[in-house]
Each structure stands twice: as C-alpha cells, then as structure tokens.
Amino acid sequence: MDPRLGTAIVVVVGVPAVLIGYIWLTEQLLRAFGQRIRPKLRPWLWLAPALAFLGVFLVYPTLGTIVRSFENKAGTSFIGLDNYAWFFTNDASLIALRNSLIWLVALTAFTVGVGLLIALLVDRVRYETVAKSVIFVPLAISMVAASVIWSFMYFYVTPPEPQVGTLNAILEVFGIEPVAWLQVTDYAFNTILLVVVMAWMWTGFAMVILSAALKGINPELLEAARVDGASERQVFRGITLPLLAPTIAVVTTTMIITALKAFDIVYVMTSGNFDTQVVAFQMIKQLYDFGQPGRASAIAVILLLAIIPVMAINIRRFRAQEAIR
Amino acid sequence: MIEPTRTLGARTAVAITAIALLVGACSSGNASPAASAPGASTPAESAAPGGSEAPSAGGEDLTGQSVTVIGTWGGTEQDAFFAMVKPWEDQTGAKVKYTGTRDLNTVLTTGVASGVLPDLAGLPGPGQMVEWADSLIDLGGVLDTATYTSETAAPLVQLGTVNGKLVGVFIKTAVKGLIWYSPKTIDIASGSTATWDDLKALATANKDKADAEWCMGVESGAASGWAGTDWIEDIVLRQAGPDVYNTWWQGTTKWTDPAIKAAFQTFGDVVANSYGGAKTINSTNFANGGDPMFKSPPGCLFHHQASFITGLGAFKTAAAGTDYDFVPFPDIDPAYAGSVEGAGDLFGMFHDTPAARSLMAYLVTAPAQDIWVKIGGALSANKNATSYPDDISKRSAELLQNAKTFAFDASDLMPTAMNSAFFAAIVKYVQSPDQLDAILADLDKTQVDAYAQ
Numbered sequence A: 001m002d003p004r005l006g007t008a009i010v011v012v013v014g015v016p017a018v019l020i021g022y023i024w025l026t027e028q029l030l031r032a033f034g035q036r037i038r039p040k041l042r043p044w045l046w047l048a049p050a051l052a053f054l055g056v057f058l059v060y061p062t063l064g065t066i067v068r069s070f071e072n073k074a075g076t077s078f079i080g081l082d083n084y085a086w087f088f089t090n091d092a093s094l095i096a097l098r099n100s101l102i103w104l105v106a107l108t109a110f111t112v113g114v115g116l117l118i119a120l121l122v123d124r125v126r127y128e129t130v131a132k133s134v135i136f137v138p139l140a141i142s143m144v145a146a147s148v149i150w151s152f153m154y155f156y157v158t159p160p161e162p163q164v165g166t167l168n169a170i171l172e173v174f175g176i177e178p179v180a181w182l183q184v185t186d187y188a189f190n191t192i193l194l195v196v197v198m199a200w201m202w203t204g205f206a207m208v209i210l211s212a213a214l215k216g217i218n219p220e221l222l223e224a225a226r227v228d229g230a231s232e233r234q235v236f237r238g239i240t241l242p243l244l245a246p247t248i249a250v251v252t253t254t255m256i257i258t259a260l261k262a263f264d265i266v267y268v269m270t271s272g273n274f275d276t277q278v279v280a281f282q283m284i285k286q287l288y289d290f291g292q293p294g295r296a297s298a299i300a301v302i303l304l305l306a307i308i309p310v311m312a313i314n315i316r317r318f319r320a321q322e323a324i325r
Numbered sequence B: 001m002i003e004p005t006r007t008l009g010a011r012t013a014v015a016i017t018a019i020a021l022l023v024g025a026c027s028s029g030n031a032s033p034a035a036s037a038p039g040a041s042t043p044a045e046s047a048a049p050g051g052s053e054a055p056s057a058g059g060e061d062l063t064g065q066s067v068t069v070i071g072t073w074g075g076t077e078q079d080a081f082f083a084m085v086k087p088w089e090d091q092t093g094a095k096v097k098y099t100g101t102r103d104l105n106t107v108l109t110t111g112v113a114s115g116v117l118p119d120l121a122g123l124p125g126p127g128q129m130v131e132w133a134d135s136l137i138d139l140g141g142v143l144d145t146a147t148y149t150s151e152t153a154a155p156l157v158q159l160g161t162v163n164g165k166l167v168g169v170f171i172k173t174a175v176k177g178l179i180w181y182s183p184k185t186i187d188i189a190s191g192s193t194a195t196w197d198d199l200k201a202l203a204t205a206n207k208d209k210a211d212a213e214w215c216m217g218v219e220s221g222a223a224s225g226w227a228g229t230d231w232i233e234d235i236v237l238r239q240a241g242p243d244v245y246n247t248w249w250q251g252t253t254k255w256t257d258p259a260i261k262a263a264f265q266t267f268g269d270v271v272a273n274s275y276g277g278a279k280t281i282n283s284t285n286f287a288n289g290g291d292p293m294f295k296s297p298p299g300c301l302f303h304h305q306a307s308f309i310t311g312l313g314a315f316k317t318a319a320a321g322t323d324y325d326f327v328p329f330p331d332i333d334p335a336y337a338g339s340v341e342g343a344g345d346l347f348g349m350f351h352d353t354p355a356a357r358s359l360m361a362y363l364v365t366a367p368a369q370d371i372w373v374k375i376g377g378a379l380s381a382n383k384n385a386t387s388y389p390d391d392i393s394k395r396s397a398e399l400l401q402n403a404k405t406f407a408f409d410a411s412d413l414m415p416t417a418m419n420s421a422f423f424a425a426i427v428k429y430v431q432s433p434d435q436l437d438a439i440l441a442d443l444d445k446t447q448v449d450a451y452a453q
Helices: A003-030 A038-068 A082-089 A091-122 A128-140 A143-153 A166-173 A186-216 A219-227 A232-261 A264-269 A279-289 A293-324 B004-031 B037-052 B075-092 B104-114 B126-131 B145-151 B154-159 B196-205 B226-239 B242-250 B258-272 B277-283 B307-311 B354-363 B366-375 B391-401 B416-431 B433-451
Strands: B066-071 B095-100 B120-123 B169-175 B178-181 B212-215 B300-305 B325-328 B339-349 B405-408
Touching: A003 A038, A038 A293, A082 A091, A082 A293, A091 A128, A091 A186, A091 A232, A091 A279, A128 A186, A143 A166, A143 A186, A143 A264, A186 A232, A186 A264, A219 A232, A232 A279, A232 A293, A264 A279, A279 A293, A279 B104, A279 B416, B066 B104, B066 B354, B075 B095, B075 B354, B075 B366, B104 B120, B120 B126, B120 B354, B126 B339, B126 B416, B145 B154, B154 B169, B154 B405, B169 B307, B169 B354, B169 B391, B178 B307, B196 B300, B226 B242, B226 B258, B226 B300, B226 B339, B226 B405, B226 B416, B242 B258, B242 B405, B258 B277, B258 B416, B258 B433, B277 B416, B300 B307, B307 B391, B325 B391, B339 B354, B339 B391, B354 B366, B416 B433
Parallel strands: B066 B095, B066 B120, B212 B300, B339 B405
Antiparallel strands: B120 B339, B169 B339, B178 B300, B178 B325
16 A cells, blocks of 8 residues: 555544544543633633644744844854845845736726626626626636646737737738737836736636625615615715725735745746746745845845734724624 | 525625635646646656665666656657667666656755755756755766767867766757758858858848848747857957857856947847747747748748757748758858857756666667667767668767867856846847847946845
C-alpha cells in the first residue's frame, strides 16, 4: 500500500477522533469541579484548541514578522526603521504602492458596483439562475488558469501575421493596428487590464452575496412603499439600499482584502514587468529573489497595517448592528 | 411575487452553491500562489524515507530505493533526462523521482532554509551554488574524481568547486552567443563575420533580403529578460574584455561604468534593428525568438542565441546545415579575440544516500552523457561524449573546448538579487531605451545591496 494512503486515512479518521476525544476528556475533567464553576470553565476549554492554533499559526508568526522587519538582511542586528525607509524611497516599491492602490479602488468599485447592478437586474427575471450561474462560474477557476486565459485575450502577434489574441483579432477585423496590451504603461493602463481579470472572477461573488441579501428583504416593506406611491427609484434609495448596506460593507471589505492580496495574476501575466508590480509581488520578490527577509517582513507589516482600518470599521459596524438587535 | 417556499428553496440553493464554490475557490486560491508547491512537496515526502534508509551493503543492487531529483527541465529536455537515467534504473533497480519546476530558485531557497531538500538537484547557477555550499555534499568522495577532472574542461571543474570542495558538476553545457542565420536567406561567405563591424556591414549589404537585421525574443515568464542579458554579456566580454567582465559580475565594476553603458548601447542598436521592435521582443518567448528567420519572406537575417536553441521553437523542425547554421559571436575589440561565453546546468547533491551517490557518479560518465548528447539540444562537459547528432552541435562543442578565454554566463554568476534585477532591467531597457541612465543607476543600487553580506 502506498504510504501516502495510510497518511490520508490517519488524517481523515484521526483528526475527528482526536477532537471528539478532547471534548470527552474536558467533560471528564470538568466533573472534578463544582456545579457553579463548570459553565464558566467549559467555553474556555472548548476554545483552547482554537486559541492554541491561532497562537501558533497567526499570533506568533505575526509578532515574528514584525520583529524581523526591524532587522538586517541576515537577521543578526536591529536596524530600526531602515527597511520601511527603503520601501518608501525605492522607485519599484512606489510604483507597486501606486498599483496596489489602483487595484484596491478599481477592483472594489467594479465588483461591488457591477455585482449590485446585476443582482438588481436579474432579481425579477425568469432566467435568473442561469444568468447568475454564468457570471459566477469564473470564480471557480483558479487564479493561474484565469491569468492564462486572459493572456490569450491580450495576446499580441507581430503584424502582418494574423492576430490570435481575442482583443487584437477584433481590432484586426476593423483594420486597426494591434496593441501589445500588457506593455501599455500610459496611465497604468496595463494594471487596469490585470484588474479586469480579477474583476471578471470576483464580480460573481459580489453578485451572489448581494443577491442573497436582496432576497432577504421583506417583500411587504417594498409593496407597502409602492402602495403609498413611491417610485421604483425611491424604493431603491429609501428601502433597498439602506437594508443592503451591511452586506455591501462586508462584500467591500472582502474585495479590499482580495485586492491587497493580488499576486498570482501579476506573476503569471507580466511577472511584474512593464510597471505592473504590486505590493504583495514585491514582498515575494524580496523574500525569494533578493534574499531580503527583513524587507519582505516590512512589506508584510505595511500590508497588515493597511488592512487594520478596514477591519476596524467592519467590527464597529458589526457591533452597532448587534446593538440594534 | 414568488411564494415563500420557493424563495426559501432558492435561497438555500444559492447559499449552498456559494459555500461550495467558496471552498473550491479558497483551496485553488491557496494552491496557486505557490505554483512551485508540487515541486517542493514531492521530494519532501519521499526524501525522508530515502534519507533514513540504512546504507546498503555496497554493490550496485539498489532495488526498491529511490532518488528524488529536482530540475528545471520539462518537455523534451525532461524526456532526454529520463532517457539518460533509464540504463541506470535498469541496472540498479532503483527509481528516479523527478520533479520539474520553473521556479527552482524559490524551491531550493526554501529547502535550504527548512532542510526539506531533494537528494539531487539542478542548481540555478554557480553564484547560488556558492551560497548553498554548506548544505551540499562534497562530491570528491562520490565521483571517480580522477576520471572526472581528466574528462572535463578545467574551467568547468573550477566553477563547481568551493573552497577546495567539489559541490557541483555540469550535467550539460551550452555555448552562448552564437549568431544563427539561414543559408537560404543570406550567403554568409559574401562578407566577413570576423568582427562586429564586418557583421554589421554584412547585415547592411543584405538589408533587402529580410524585414529586419535581427530577431529577438526575451519573454520567459518570471525570468523574462535573460535572453537579453546574454547579449550584454557577449558584448562586455568582447568590447571591454575579460577583466572588466569578471569585476563586473563580481560586483566591483559599477553598472554606470562607461564600459557597461557602452555595451547596453551596442545592444540598443540591435534592438532598434529588430523584427517587430520592442513590442515583439518583449512579448515573444525566447524559444520562438528566432522563428521569423524561417518565415517566407524572412523576418530577419540573424538571431543571437545559445547552442540549445536547436532543440527549441522552429529550429527543432528545421534542418541543421541547410535551414540554419551559425557563426561564433564576432570579436569587437581585437585585443580580446577568441573569447567564448558558456553556461550549463549544474547538479548538486543534498542527501548522501547510496542510491543518490550511485546516480550522481553515473550521470557524469561519458556513456550517460552520450545519451543526452545524441538526442540533441545539449552539449556535454565531458570531452569523451562525442555522439553529436550533427555537424553544428559538434562544432559548438569544439568551440567550447578550444576557447582561448572561457567566460561563464555572468548573470548566472551574480547573486540572485543582482541576476533578477538584471533580467528586469533588460525588459525595461527594450521598452524604454531613453531611460538607460535611470535603469543603470537603479542597478547600481541593487548592486550595493546584493553583494553586501
């Protein structure tokens, strides 16, 4: 038997067994305590494994990364804020920073905006499921595969050879000169083209979540408004949109995080050439190609800091909502 | 409006689909950034049993044992490697578990740091090999050293040695800087190709026979630009000489040095006279860079590429000698005549197991090397491997062995950070030649960082 199969069986059977065993063990342990302490102790014992995992795999590495970001290349001495200073004075990273900002704004605006529009438009048509499925399918494709697909869309062949890339083939039909799409750096156009790939994948996600929230709105509310003579636009502005607001906030947060994590598309389609590098790409480059774990850590910390306000707003919103309930 | 039950059903369905697809998306999302993960994990699983195995009682019966190997070869090169190890597998009963990755550097950097390594591995270059010298096994006791040194060109043995320890051997080599042409398009004997000026004159004289003078393609995924670095190296070697060449890759000659800048400008002339211009160069894969040469009407007169191009792109199906032929890179400054640049795939050993020792010793022998050489697309570092399939391969192998000055590919000798920046700089320079000074200044900054310990 392949030893890997054995490993798989151990994991599939073993992990649940250990978890159940743990719960059973904690219950045995709790018997030693009095009735009154038991309910207070139980949640902590149940939480302990999760907290341990978080500690080992999230908190410890995060702290480690922060410490490492203040160290030199070899990790032998502290160099203060030099790694951060390097990031903000280096041409390549500044372009990466600009591009990440473009990713963040363009991707979020497009996916949430178009996702909402589609969710509203298909809400009351007969072929809703089909339409939504079609838009949702790209999300199931891996990033690398999607990048390869879109590389064919943007493909450039030297004229007079026939254009085999979709976009250039269309231009050819109209007798327009083909364009080497991914090399167009004016106004960061090629970065926008990369964002399009991600938007193509994630619009479906935004649409599905928003559509589900839309279905959750009580139809009586809408009907009451209509009976009172409100126009469709007024219904949307006054009822639908405020009720959708929490969901939009969640989707927006997800998209912001997705935008900041963008790496695969850039790596596959341009390898960061033609000024398309993003912050996450610079991090990988510094870590593996440049052998600068200190600088890579600094970039990781910068990304973390960039996410914190978004998370804070989300948590506050969540709390406010809980309070209403 | 829809009745409540249907809404509920639809909602549940949407939720379930969403969850299912999210899970799918997450797992694929996790897998894709580490495109090289399969390369890293395969040896990890199998390396452990290999390393813990008790040494067999000598002899060559290694039945049931396996050797994990990581390399950059895929496609035809991978097939050639398999053909090469087949006799060894048959003879010993051991198995070779090969993983090909385009991101060798990342896989091995992580491996060296974590200790999860294959038994044998291709090494990205001599520069990187030096950094890993401590993790690599001394091959002095593994190979038949006397035979190896007598069969191999001295500079190549030298390049695999760190502090007197032989840690890397060349599995295959290549001559860089060959100028390819099609005898059907251009009569090479109608002029001289001895010097760079002669070659330029020849190109001008035959201007109307093709769209452009040169063909070029530098796209190569994460390593885009390397094909251009070969150009710069060839020019530096012959225009500024071996001394500048050496101090340059060693990091003591700056990129803004007039000698290096002049090399970029000479290269810039070639770019300006290339088929399709910058857009084509940057969007064409190096393997297909020379393809327009075979078009009708021809796209270009010349293509600059290493000897391995004969196994790639349109060269693969074209006939050696009639469809294509080569001349060595012409001399630029007569003072440095007779210099040849070469490169090769280094192999090192990370785990000292009986099977790994046996395979390593086998790979460098002439009979093993002959197998790959016969398939084509590779030259051997071993002088006794001579089964070259055609005259062109034989001539390029001789060029390598008889060079007055042998220079190893400078970008492969540079630290990884420098190498990576050099690649990117080529792409940038091809796209915007007017920013040469800024590009070189940037490379100077990287140089300061990359060579610092």
